[in-house]
Amino acid sequence: MPAPVNTPPLFPPHSPESLLAFQFSSWYPRFASQSIKSTIIRPLSAAFREYLDSDGVFVPEGAEDLPAETTLSDDEDGDQPENDGEEPVRFAFPELDARIREAVAEYGAVFPKLNFSSPRDAAWMLPASSPLKCTSPADVYLLLKSSDFVQHDLSPENVFDGCEPPHTSADSSNVPYEIELVLRKWYPVDRARELRCFVRQENLIAISQRDPNYYDFWNEHETQEKVIAAVSDFWEKHIKGKWEQTQGDYTFDFLLTRDLSRGHIVDFNPYLPRTDPLLFTYDELHDLLLARVRPDAHDGAPARPGRPALRVVDSPAHPAAARNAPAHQHNMVPIEALAMSSGRDVADFADAWQQEIRRSMADGGESEDEGR
Secondary structure: OOOOOOOOOOOOOOOHHHHHOOOHHHHHHHHHHHEOOEEEEOOOOHHHHHHHHOOOOOOOEOOOOOOOOOOOOOOOOOOOOOOOOOOOOOOEOHHHHHHHHHHHHHHOOEEEEOOOOOOHHHHHHOOOOOOOOEOOHHHHHHHHHHOOHHHHHHOHHHHOOOOOOOOOHHHOOOOOOOOOEEEEEOOOOOHHHEEEEEEEOOEEEEEEEOOOOOOHHHHOHHHHHHHHHHHHHHHHHHOOOOOHHHOOOEEEEEEEOOOOOOEEEEEEEOOOOOOOOOOOOHHHHHHHHHHHHOOOOOOOOOOOOOOOEEEOOOOOOOHHHHOOOOOOHHHOOOHHHHHHHOOOOHHHHHHHHHHHHHHHHHHHHHHHHHHO
């Protein structure tokens, strides 16, 4: 009688130790030659964590690259706002500022992230022509402080959520976790060439286009075959079997070269629900895995054994391309609103914002009258 075959679960179990394999400082030294030049700054002070976790969007003192005599103040007449007797908390990180300026000098510009997350949802805070491009400590702090994504990395409860066995504060001595600042060399990226690749049980099962826009070249059969071959070859040579801490379950983001024949690693993520499956669903990925490890279990599976499935936005009418809303729009707030929110509660801010809208409308009406 044949031995029963165990069906792999939808998601692999992750221990706290295996999850930490995905923080940047864990995987980057192993794959640095196949990834983007980066500087890791750790440990960071408790004060820096407190700054990131504090209310409001502001930069620490000394972070702006300004002449010494320049000040940033809305109270040019010297009037100071009244306070309730409590001094506002002030933050300054001169040593960290210096490390950031060193990285900027070395790379020309940087884009930041913490252990796991980058502030992609705050890219709108800097010029759209150069998303995430930071040339000063203030730029770095502004992105991190404006991001919902990086908040995930500040809490061990969030980081280790879903681990087996569960991670508790009592485990901190055995599985230490401290936030780190990563400064990666910035360069303009053609998002059409970004991919997310899915690996289960050391099988490359699927490749998804990352940017949810339609591009003609992705519909070319020759192009698709070339990309599948390029990604598979890279994975076989540079990743497969070289990362035992993950036990063969992970995703990696990959940026192709212009000729689509090679590429480099952008990031790794755990194979967990928190990682976006993009153009797949995790149920579909599970079917692909079963077709790989149990080829007779699912007839008609879209991937042949040993070959990853590639999914792209194949039409302007594709559901992913049809969504016209800007990415991360929930996190977008006018910079004027951020400036006006300082020191106000919700009711005061709402009143001030409405007054500002009325004033702007009045100014706009006067301008139209003058232009007629």
